[in-house]
Structure formats: structure tokens, C-alpha cells
Amino acid sequence: MSTSFSVERRASYAGYETRELVVAGMGPTILLVHGFAHASEAWRQTLDHLHAAGQAAVAVDLPGFGRADRLQPGALVPQLDMFLTEAIRQNAGPEGVVLMGNSLGAALALRASRNSDLPVAGVVALDTAGITWKRLVSIGLGPIIAANHLSAALGFSARLHRAVVAKVGPRLLYGRRSAVDPDTVAELVAVAADPAETHRLMSLGARLKDELDENNDHGGVRVPMVVVQGARDRLVPVSAGRILHAANPGSRLVVLPHAGHCPQLDATAVIAQLARELAGISTETRDIS
Incomplete structure (x- = not known):
């Protein structure tokens, strides 16, 4: 495991x-x-860049x-909303917080950014x-969950299961083969070693997708926003970023040609800099007011 400057708590x-x-700053x-x-490990490289810049940052496990802890029975997104709401309030100083989320985390961050009662900068x-x-x-x-059931029923070994994840996982997450981090892939493979955990995650993913897909209003973000889209994303098309950008006048759209x-x-330094720039903008705005 590579050295990281973040502290776990x-x-x-x-x-x-x-x-x-956590990194202080x-x-x-x-x-x-x-x-x-x-989990929060997905941000270790970003945290290291923010640490080097003297920027305070916190990455949480949802x-x-x-x-x-596991989610409770019932609707999932409202539970995640409540969790993130409290995380924002507890981590906000006088300048509030700047949210940065990826995929599901981005959807949750946008939901929080529409809440005028939260100190989101x-x-x-x-x-x-x-x-x-x-x-x-x-x-x-559904087809992926069914395939997972079938592999378990046919007695496919955990070793084969891990090998498939090690092959497919990086293609789903990264846009550039040269950016693939062995530690990140190893974490994915470790999860795949447990068929029951894989099934739990796939079932959870299906429910979360259904809940997120119910929202057709992508505007209403009340704070400065940067929309980032990887042009090599195999799950979410660039058009999604363009829709979000168009729905929120004044936002900035950044398409990264080699990111997944x-x-x-894929582009840790760029992402860390975008967050720092937005943090600087929010600080300047508060000073002017």
C-alpha cells in the first residue's frame, strides 16, 4: 500500500x-x-494533493x-441525504464546505447544494x-445480478470471480490504462472475493439507480458549481454533464478527454486544483460581501 498523508478517524x-x-489545512x-x-480510499490521491497545497479536506464512507454502518430498510437516497446533511454541518467552518462528489456521490452533493439551509460554498x-x-x-x-447468481450456483470459484473483477473493474473506472493504480484495483478485487457481498452491492445498486432515475429536474443548484465529465466514461455519457451544465446557468463545464x-x-492533480479554485472563489465571495 502506498504512503498517504491522510489520517483515519x-x-x-x-x-x-x-x-x-482527513487532511488538515x-x-x-x-x-x-x-x-x-x-469508499473514502477512492480519494486518497486527491487528499494527498490537497495536503500538499495546505487545503483542509475530509473524505467520508457513505x-x-x-x-x-449499513443502510436501513426503506428508501435509500433519503437516508444518504440525512447522512450527508449532518456531515456538512459538522465539517463546516465559518466559510462552509465545498462539496466534491463522484457518480452517486456527485448526485448526493448536488441534492445538498440545492438546500439553502446548508452551509455549502x-x-x-x-x-x-x-x-x-x-x-x-x-x-x-438485473442481468448482472442474475449472472452473479448463476456463477454462484454453478460453483465458479472466488478466484475466477476476482480475476474477472480485476480485468473489468479498471475499464469501468479509468479512462487511461497508464493511470490504473494497483492499490485501488486490489480494493475492488477484495470486495469481489465475497459473493454475498457482491450480491448485496449489486442489489443495492439497482435500488439506488431506480431512486436516482426518478429525478428529472437537474437545475436549482444555488452555489458556484463545476461540472466535470470524463470523455472515456463507459457508464455515464458526456451528454449527462452537458445537461447538468445547461440546467444550471453560471456553472462551468470541464470535459476531460482521457478520463473515465x-x-x-485519472486526473488527480486537475481535480484537486478545480476544488481548490472553487474554494478560493467561495472565500473571495464571502470576503467581498
Whole structure:
């Protein structure tokens, strides 16, 4: 495992125990929200860049993922909304927080950014889930869940299961083969070693997709926003970023030609700089007022 400058700690938000990775520095704090089937480790490289710049940042494990408590029965997105709401309030200083989310995390960050009661100073949305999908996802996760059941029924070994994830996973997350980080892939493979956990995640993903797809209004973000889209994303098309940008006049659209579904993995330095620029803009705005 490569050296990281972030510090791990336990936290509790809205009744959910969780783990978060923290770097100290100047504010406003950048609050990092991971995507589906990820955890706060997805932001380790970003945290290292922010640490080097002296920027305060916190990456949290969402309920249902990583080392956080499981989600409760019932609708999932409202639970995640409550969790993120409390995380924002507890991590906000006088300058508020800048939210940066990827995929599911971006969708949640945008929902929070529409809430005028929350101290959100800006938002960076990376390859946002729930706007429009590429065909691989738009057909739904049912066939993938069925395939997972079939592989278990036929007695396919965990070793084969891990090998498939190790092959397919990087293609879904990254846009450039040269950017693939062995530690990140190893974390994906570790999850795939447990067929029951894989089934839980796939079932959870199907429910989250259905809930996110119910929202057709992508405007209303009330804070400075940067919309980032990886041109090589195999799950979410560039048109999703364009729709989000068009729905929120004044936002900035950045299309990264060599990035995949997780631009923070493909273009870490760029993503960290975008967050820092937005944090600087929000600070300047508050000073002027």
C-alpha cells in the first residue's frame, strides 16, 4: 500500500457510524463524497494533493459502503441525504464546505447544494449518476445480478470471480490504462472475493439507480458549481454533464478527454486544483460581501 498523508478517524452522522480520511489545512473544508461500491480510499490521491497545497479536506464512507454502518430498510437516497446533511454541518467552518462528489456521490452533493439551509460554498460534480446513462447501465442491473447468481450456483470459484473483477473493474473506472493504480484495483478485487457481498452491492445498486432515475429536474443548484465529465466514461455519457451544465446557468463545464468514470483517479492533480479554485472563489465571495 502506498504512503498517504491522510489520517483515519471514526465519526457519526445522523446516527450512522462511519470512517473518514482527513487532511488538515486551510478552509473552507473540501468534503469528498465517493461513488457506488467505493469508499473514502477512492480519494486518497486527491487528499494527498490537497495536503500538499495546505487545503483542509475530509473524505467520508457513505452508509452501506466501506467501513460505515449499513443502510436501513426503506428508501435509500433519503437516508444518504440525512447522512450527508449532518456531515456538512459538522465539517463546516465559518466559510462552509465545498462539496466534491463522484457518480452517486456527485448526485448526493448536488441534492445538498440545492438546500439553502446548508452551509455549502460550492460543488464539484464528477460524472454525476442519475441524469442519463450509457446503454450498459440503462438496461438495468438485473442481468448482472442474475449472472452473479448463476456463477454462484454453478460453483465458479472466488478466484475466477476476482480475476474477472480485476480485468473489468479498471475499464469501468479509468479512462487511461497508464493511470490504473494497483492499490485501488486490489480494493475492488477484495470486495469481489465475497459473493454475498457482491450480491448485496449489486442489489443495492439497482435500488439506488431506480431512486436516482426518478429525478428529472437537474437545475436549482444555488452555489458556484463545476461540472466535470470524463470523455472515456463507459457508464455515464458526456451528454449527462452537458445537461447538468445547461440546467444550471453560471456553472462551468470541464470535459476531460482521457478520463473515465472516476476523474479523480485519472486526473488527480486537475481535480484537486478545480476544488481548490472553487474554494478560493467561495472565500473571495464571502470576503467581498
